[in-house]
Amino acid sequence: MQARLPSLEEAVRGVWPLLSLAVILVVLVALCSLGPVVLQRVATDALIKLVMVVGLYVFVGNSGVLSFGHASFMMLGGYGAAWLDVPVRYKSILMDELPAFLGKAEFHPGLAALAAMGWAGAFAFLIGIPLMRLSGIGAAIGTFSWLTIVFVVHAGWEEMTGGTSSFNGLPIYVDLWVALIAALFVMLVAYVFQTSKLGLALRASREDEAAARAIGVNVWRARIASFVVSAMLVALGGVLQGHFLGTVNVTQFYIGITFITIAMLVIGGTGSLAGAVIGTVVVSVIAELLRQLENGVDIGALTLAAPAGLRELGLAGAMMLILIFRPAGLTGGRELPFPAFLGAALGLRPR
Amino acid sequence: MTTAIQVIVDALSVGSLYALTALGIGLIFGIMRLINFAHGEFVMIGAYMLMAIVAQYEPLAIIVAMVLVVVLALFSERIAFRPVRNASPTTMLVTSFAVSYFLQYLFVMIYGARPKGFEFLAGLAEPFVIGTIRIPKLNVAIVAVTIVLLAGLALFLTRSRFGVQMRAAALNFRMARLLGVRADRVIAVAFALSGILAGVTAIFITVQGGTLSPGMGVQLALIGFVATIIGGMGSLIGAVLGGYFIGVVTVLLQFGLPLEMRPYREAFVFAAVILVLLARPQGLFRGAEARERV
Numbered sequence: 048m049q050a051r052l053p054s055l056e057e058a059v060r061g062v063w064p065l066l067s068l069a070v071i072l073v074v075l076v077a078l079c080s081l082g083p084v085v086l087q088r089v090a091t092d093a094l095i096k097l098v099m100v101v102g103l104y105v106f107v108g109n110s111g112v113l114s115f116g117h118a119s120f121m122m123l124g125g126y127g128a129a130w131l132d133v134p135v136r137y138k139s140i141l142m143d144e145l146p147a148f149l150g151k152a153e154f155h156p157g158l159a160a161l162a163a164m165g166w167a168g169a170f171a172f173l174i175g176i177p178l179m180r181l182s183g184i185g186a187a188i189g190t191f192s193w194l195t196i197v198f199v200v201h202a203g204w205e206e207m208t209g210g211t212s213s214f215n216g217l218p219i220y221v222d223l224w225v226a227l228i229a230a231l232f233v234m235l236v237a238y239v240f241q242t243s244k245l246g247l248a249l250r251a252s253r254e255d256e257a258a259a260r261a262i263g264v265n266v267w268r269a270r271i272a273s274f275v276v277s278a279m280l281v282a283l284g285g286v287l288q289g290h291f292l293g294t295v296n297v298t299q300f301y302i303g304i305t306f307i308t309i310a311m312l313v314i315g316g317t318g319s320l321a322g323a324v325i326g327t328v329v330v331s332v333i334a335e336l337l338r339q340l341e342n343g344v345d346i347g348a349l350t351l352a353a354p355a356g357l358r359e360l361g362l363a364g365a366m367m368l369i370l371i372f373r374p375a376g377l378t379g380g381r382e383l384p385f386p387a388f389l390g391a392a393l394g395l396r397p398r
Numbered sequence: 399m400t401t402a403i404q405v406i407v408d409a410l411s412v413g414s415l416y417a418l419t420a421l422g423i424g425l426i427f428g429i430m431r432l433i434n435f436a437h438g439e440f441v442m443i444g445a446y447m448l449m450a451i452v453a454q455y456e457p458l459a460i461i462v463a464m465v466l467v468v469v470l471a472l473f474s475e476r477i478a479f480r481p482v483r484n485a486s487p488t489t490m491l492v493t494s495f496a497v498s499y500f501l502q503y504l505f506v507m508i509y510g511a512r513p514k515g516f517e518f519l520a521g522l523a524e525p526f527v528i529g530t531i532r533i534p535k536l537n538v539a540i541v542a543v544t545i546v547l548l549a550g551l552a553l554f555l556t557r558s559r560f561g562v563q564m565r566a567a568a569l570n571f572r573m574a575r576l577l578g579v580r581a582d583r584v585i586a587v588a589f590a591l592s593g594i595l596a597g598v599t600a601i602f603i604t605v606q607g608g609t610l611s612p613g614m615g616v617q618l619a620l621i622g623f624v625a626t627i628i629g630g631m632g633s634l635i636g637a638v639l640g641g642y643f644i645g646v647v648t649v650l651l652q653f654g655l656p657l658e659m660r661p662y663r664e665a666f667v668f669a670a671v672i673l674v675l676l677a678r679p680q681g682l683f684r685g686a687e688a689r690e691r692v
Contacts, residue, residue: 113488177676184433184487188627189675191620192668199668203661302616306499313492356506363500370493371481 056395064382065238068324069231072097075328076227087223093331094226095287097324099304100311101233102280104323106273107312109246111253112182114274115305116190117281119197120167122300124282125289126201127163129214132156137216144206156218160286164279170197171278172271179270182256194305202297213296221291229287233280237320240276245269310366316376321383326376330362337361400530405653411537413645414544415602417638419622420629421551422595424637425588427626428568431487432479435494437596437622438615439501440467444600445610446505449516456519464597471593472586474501480582498619505612513611518604540602547598548638551591555634560587568634628674630681639683 053061079090103117130145131154138150154162178189201208208214240246249269252259260266289295307330315326343352369376419437426434447463474497482493522539525532555561560583566574567584575581603618604610621644629640647670651663674682 113491177672181675181679184431184491184627184631185675185679187433187488187491188624189672192624192671192675195620195668196665199662199665203665306495309492309495354507355511356503359499359503360507363496363503366496367478367493367500370485370489370496371478374482374485374489 055393059393059395060385061242063385064320065234067383068234068321072230072234072324072328073227076223080223089331089335091221091223091226091291093327093335094223094230095221095284095291096308096311096331097230097327098226098233098287099281099284099308100315100327101230101237101320101323102277102282102284103308104277104312104317104320105237105240105280106270106277108317108319108323109241109249109253109273110270111317112186112270113309114190115187115309116178116192116194117278117308118300118302118305119194120171120278120281121285121288121304122197122201122295122297123167123170124163124285125295125300126208126214127166127282128156128159128286129217129289129295130207131159131162132218133214133216134218141215142209156220156290160283160290163286164282167282167285168275168279171275175271175274179267179274194301198297198301208297211297213294215294217289217293217295219290219293221287226287226291229283233283234320234324236276236280237323240273241320245272249273307362310362312376314366314369314376316378316380318375318380319378319382322376322378322380325378329377330365333361333365334358403531404533405649407533407537407541409646409649410642411540411645412649413642414540415599415618415641416621416625416645417641418544418547418595418599419618420625420637420641421548421634422592422599423619423622424626424629424634425564425592425595426585427631428634429564429571429588430479430483430490430585432483432490433487433494433623433626434479434592435491435619435623436474436498436501437592438617438619439498439505440471440593440596440615441600441603441618442505442610442612442615443467443470443501444597445516445604445614446509448518448600448604449514449610452516452518460601463600464594467597467600468590468593471589471596475585475589480585483585498616502612502616509610509612511612513609513614515608516604516610517608518601522605536602536605543598543602547595554591560584564588624668624671628671628678628682630683633681633683636681636683640681643682 076090076094079086099117099121102120103114106112106117107114130149131152133142133153135151135153138145142150174193178186178193181189202211204210241250248259248264249266249272251262252264252266252269256266285295285300288299311326311330312323313326314330315324316322337353337358340351340353341355341357343350373379419441422440423434423437426432444463444467447466448459451459451462478493478497479490482490485493522536523534525534526538553561555565563574563579563584564587566577567579567581571581574584599618603614607614622641625640625644626637627640628643629638630636644667648663648667651666652660655663655666
């Protein structure tokens with residue numbers, strides 16, 4: 048086959064799935080930035096979730112293997128960055144048992160974030176070598192077991208993590224715009240990965256593992272690669288969360304966040320990047336509305352407040368409805384379609 | 399010697415609870431490949447029902463709570479699990495995860511998230527004293543009741559019509575249906591049995607722990623889930639042995655690990671789980687027909 052430049056049509060259609068989502072996201076964020084501070088914080092939180100969900104999607108969506116273990120990489124990322132960029136004056140008081148090379152050192156937050164992603168990626172590679180041999184239920188349990196191990200070690204190792212109490216003093220640099228840039232970056236990586244040779248091979252194995260092997264796909268290797276990329280992106284989510292709240296805590300990165308991120312991905316549709324993004328946006332909006340109900344709504348002189356727990360109840364209910372009535376998720380596992388009017392405007396042939 | 403006996407009784411009673419849970423999950427898994435994460439919530443709800451009714455009369459509370467848990471199990475099958483019955487095992491797993499979360503937060507809404515103290519059958523907390531050995535009556539009760547339940551279940555599965563149909567369905571669901579086994583009925587029976595097991599577990603957990611919280615079932619379901627898998631997917635004897643295996647390993651680690659390693663006990667248990675998954679993906683004690691077919 049001869050290498051050639053893509054035609055205009057191919058180029059437009061090729062970047063469309065990513066570009067359309069990015070535009071939608073930027074518009075939504077721009078609208079939120081005009082709103083009150085509370086809304087901006089909610090939007091920032093949603094963008095951090097988006098980083099996590101798209102990161103999770105890179106593995107789960109492309110490989111079709113469910114992971115209950117990705118919260119472990121958020122934890123590794125969050126604590127990894129905290130060890131490096133919490134100011135020495137905090138460490139010397141709050142975490143005085145840290146080994147000297149961490150306790151007496153202070154790195155630039157950007158450097159710390161990169162290092163934390165590498166730290167999580169290295170663990171993903173090591174644990175991926177054995178775990179990626181499993182599929183289906185075995186993989187779900189294997190990854191969950193890994194999450195438990197990481198949780199127990201972080202919760203138990205008091206000198207390094209402060210145990211079950213929070214590790215405070217993280218520099219707070221994450222605002223709406225930082226989170227938006229991170230989300231766009233993660234989406235770009237996810238899209239490049241899923242359209243790469245390796246990503247396509249992995250998606251083939253998702254559809255039919257035996258057939259993919261028969262045409263020469265090394266499923267194990269492709270899964271490890273996506274697991275590592277996915278872990279690094281999810282770790283970035285953990286880093287952002289830590290530097291948004293100024294604190295990390297082991298319970299932040301355990302079953303609760305595992306459920307929420309999987310719910311977002313399943314509701315949107317595990318099979319496409321659009322599913323990951325739309326699922327996160329939709330679920331965040333619903334969750335925020337339910338949270339306001341929990342806080343109480345003023346109707347005239349009356350304040351109606353729903354009992355605590357309504358948010359999780361609503362999420363679980365939405366997830367059950369989706370699984371029963373639309374098991375492939377809201378997007379049905381497809382990317383956003385290329386609208387016909389845009390094709391006509393650009394003078395492209397309709398398909 | 400004294401310690402050895404106490405450790406053995408401890409391991410047996412912890413293992414029995416895990417075995418009952420694993421069996422409750424394994425019964426359903428064997429037939430429809432559904433890992434029922436919500437089993438832990440069945441247990442939790444059973445415990446709350448005990449608390450809600452106990453003011454009247456303890457045996458009545460036990461009976462009513464058991465019936466309610468069975469009804470809940472049947473209801474959740476009808477509402478949530480039947481529509482996804484033909485989906486992939488992963489989809490069903492996620493569904494049960496959602497059901498579990500739903501029930502958990504339903505009870506957060508009703509009773510609040512904070513743990514509630516609740517003393518039930520206080521007499522069981524006292525120990526039998528034989529010479530220097532002190533064995534809590536509860537542990538003996540757990541082991542004894544588990545043995546009776548297992549024997550009863552074994553009789554049911556081998557002698558009754560439904561039992562034989564269930565085993566046939568677990569072996570090859572499609573073939574069983576072709577031979578006239580009613581799918582809905584067999585699955586309903588499995589859920590009902592699972593509910594009974596959850597009810598019994600609820601009683602013991604309540605007596606043992608003395609506190610109730612909406613999240614109390616999660617840990618138990620996870621252990622049961624793991625025991626089912628490493629015991630051998632779909633093999634009921636495997637699920638029971640898997641439960642005892644994890645119980646024994648947990649208690650031995652609690653005992654054998656040096657003090658500074660104790661907080662990491664669970665990490666060792668789950669590392670063992672990963673090792674079993676890798677070395678024997680078919681489970682430690684596998685049923686003959688559990689292979690996934692292409």
